[in-house]
Amino acid sequence: MRATCWMGKGSIQVQQVPDPRILDDGDAIVRITATAICGSDLHLYNGFVPTMKSGDVLGHEFMGEVMEVGREVKNLKVGDRVVVPFPIACGACAMCRKSLFSLCENSNPNAWMAEKLWGYSPAGLFGYSHMLGGFPGGQAEYARVPFADVGPLRIPAGLPDEKVLFLSDILPTGYMGAEMCNIDKGDVIAVWGAGPVGLFAMKSAQLLGAERVIAIDRFPYRLQRAREISGAETLNYQEVDLHEALRELTGGRGPDACIDAVGLEAHMPGPLYAYDRVKQAVGLETDRTFALRQAILACRSGGTVSVIGVYGGFIDKFPMGAVVNRSLTIRSGQCHVQRYMKPLLERIEKGEIDPSVVISHRLRLDEAPHGYEMFLHKQDDCVKVVLRP
Numbered sequence: 001m002r003a004t005c006w007m008g009k010g011s012i013q014v015q016q017v018p019d020p021r022i023l024d025d026g027d028a029i030v031r032i033t034a035t036a037i038c039g040s041d042l043h044l045y046n047g048f049v050p051t052m053k054s055g056d057v058l059g060h061e062f063m064g065e066v067m068e069v070g071r072e073v074k075n076l077k078v079g080d081r082v083v084v085p086f087p088i089a090c091g092a093c094a095m096c097r098k099s100l101f102s103l104c105e106n107s108n109p110n111a112w113m114a115e116k117l118w119g120y121s122p123a124g125l126f127g128y129s130h131m132l133g134g135f136p137g138g139q140a141e142y143a144r145v146p147f148a149d150v151g152p153l154r155i156p157a158g159l160p161d162e163k164v165l166f167l168s169d170i171l172p173t174g175y176m177g178a179e180m181c182n183i184d185k186g187d188v189i190a191v192w193g194a195g196p197v198g199l200f201a202m203k204s205a206q207l208l209g210a211e212r213v214i215a216i217d218r219f220p221y222r223l224q225r226a227r228e229i230s231g232a233e234t235l236n237y238q239e240v241d242l243h244e245a246l247r248e249l250t251g252g253r254g255p256d257a258c259i260d261a262v263g264l265e266a267h268m269p270g271p272l273y274a275y276d277r278v279k280q281a282v283g284l285e286t287d288r289t290f291a292l293r294q295a296i297l298a299c300r301s302g303g304t305v306s307v308i309g310v311y312g313g314f315i316d317k318f319p320m321g322a323v324v325n326r327s328l329t330i331r332s333g334q335c336h337v338q339r340y341m342k343p344l345l346e347r348i349e350k351g352e353i354d355p356s357v358v359i360s361h362r363l364r365l366d367e368a369p370h371g372y373e374m375f376l377h378k379q380d381d382c383v384k385v386v387l388r389p
Ligand SMILES: [Zn+2]
Pocket: 038, 039, 040, 041, 060, 061, 086, 169, 170
C-alpha cells in the first residue's frame, strides 16, 4: 500500500510499504477513505518528538471501511464505516474504566520509553513515535486498528466523511479543552491559537454556555475563521499589548478561563521568545511556552487555564507564583477521545456543529508532502488539510 512516511526532520515521502495485517484477535483492518494532517504532526515534521524512525507511517486522524476483523471482534463487521480515535485503548484497564482512555495502561508496548521521560506511560497512539507505541498511522491506504471493539465509532449512512472525520481527534480535543474550563453562564473564555483545535475549542465554549469567546492569533485569516465559526472577538497579538487588551475586554479582571491551543512551538515577539528559541535549540529546554505563560498571567484570579496544545518535555520560566497566589487551576490532558465521540456525533447529526467548516484544502494522499509544507508555512490560508487515499 501507499503511506505517508516520516523520513527524518523536515522530510516526508509517500512510499510503498507492506499492507497491514491482523496481528491480534482483537484487531481490525480499515481501508482508509479520509485522513487529515494535524498540527501535532507538524511537531513530528519539525523533529521535536523523540523516538521517530525513518520510514515510520504518520497520521492519527482517519476513518474508513472495515475490511477484516480478528476472531474476537464482536462490535464491528466487515463493511462497517468507522471513525478511529487517535489514542489506542483497551477498554478494560483501571484508566479505561475511569474513561481516561488516553491513559490506557495496556496499549503502549514501549511503555518503558515513556516512563523514562514522564514517570508513567500514557496510551499508545497511532503514528506518533516509538515512545508512544510505534503504531503505523493512518495517512495511508490501510491501517491496523488494535482493540477494535473499543475505539472505532460506527457512522450512520448519509453523513459524509468530512463531517465526521474530525471525531478522531481535533473536535473532541477542542471540546475537552472547553469542558475543562467548567464554564458558567456569562463566562468569558480566551483561546490562544486559532488553528483547527482552537477553533473547535471556541465553538465548544460557545455551545457550553460561554457568553463571549476571545480568539488570539497572529494570522488575520485564522482570526477571520474564528469570527465566522464561533462569533469570537479577535486579538492579533502582533498588533496589541495582549495583556492590556484582554484586561480591557474583561472589565479589568481577565478572562474566566484561558485555553492554550498552541503548545510547544509557540511563536511570540519579544525577548522571552528569543530566550526560548535559543534554549530549545541547544536542548536546555524542550518546549517553547510563550502562550502558556501568557495565558496564566492573563487569566482572572481563581480562574482556569486549560492546556490542550501539545507539550513534550520541560518548560522554563513557568509562572508558578501566579498559579499559587491567584488560586489558578491548571487542567490538561491528551483527549480521552472515546468518551466524546458519541455525544459529539449527536451534536453533528442535530446540526449544532459542522466540523467540515475548518477544512481549507483537499488533497490526494500522494500530495501529502505538499500538504505538510503548506500547513507548516500557513501558505494559501491553510487551516486544515484532508487527504484522500
Ligand atoms: Zn491530531
